[in-house]
Amino acid sequence: MKRMKAPFAAKRFVDEYFPHCQAAVLAGSVVRGEETPTSDLDIVVFDNQIEGPYRESRIEYGWPIEIFVHSLTSYKTYFRSDAERARPSLPRMVAEGIVLKDSGILSLIKNEAAELLNEGPAPWSEVILLTKRYMLTDVLGDFLGTQNETEALFIANTLAEAIHEFVLRTNRQWIGASKWIVRALKQYDEDFAERFVAAFQLFYKTGNREGVIQITDEVLAPFGGRLFEGYSVGK
Structure with a gap:
């Protein structure tokens, strides 16, 4: 009917x-x-x-x-x-x-x-920004280090969500989940969204990680890049 x-x-x-x-x-x-x-x-x-x-x-x-x-x-x-x-x-x-x-x-x-x-959403505090920067660096480290291709697939999923959250929240934009991840990125910056999608498509299709690594470093760069040395919580 x-x-x-x-x-x-x-x-x-x-x-x-x-x-x-x-x-x-x-x-x-x-x-x-x-x-x-x-x-x-x-x-x-x-x-x-x-x-x-x-x-x-x-x-x-x-x-x-x-x-x-x-x-x-x-x-x-x-x-x-x-x-x-x-x-x-x-x-x-x-x-x-x-x-x-x-x-x-x-x-x-x-x-x-x-x-x-x-x-738009409230800006991140300096503490939250440092924590998110550290967490993104940590996931990237797992992605760089693993030799297990099956594990890399799921690390990439986590990395994609973390990148989308980081770039949108640091620019006071709304974030998404599932299909809304790409939609939210497109609403903010279509060029970035296209490069983001292309980087992960390349990895999922060929195993080439370079695009994902580059785009992660790109979003971290304005805030000092990767963060490990000196990061502390609760000290």
């Missing part, structure tokens, strides 16, 4: 299961024009009658649906939490979401989300 278009399915879902909510938005890949055969509907619901915020997964009208339900105050806690971890999942969904229902409150909430996104 052919499933109905995303906005209609999302609107029907809200009308059927949250008829008394104050507002709801549809977000995710279907809104950004990045829909795939496995895409789901991300729906954020604002309902002051709930006992507490929750997330739920359902299948309705041929769609997998992820529902994020908040009161008119609980979303603020999640906005702050997302900002602190530098992964603004809920603010991004609210800001980009298309309106499914609105009792007149959404413009304010969307403005909050947009302001948070535009501000």
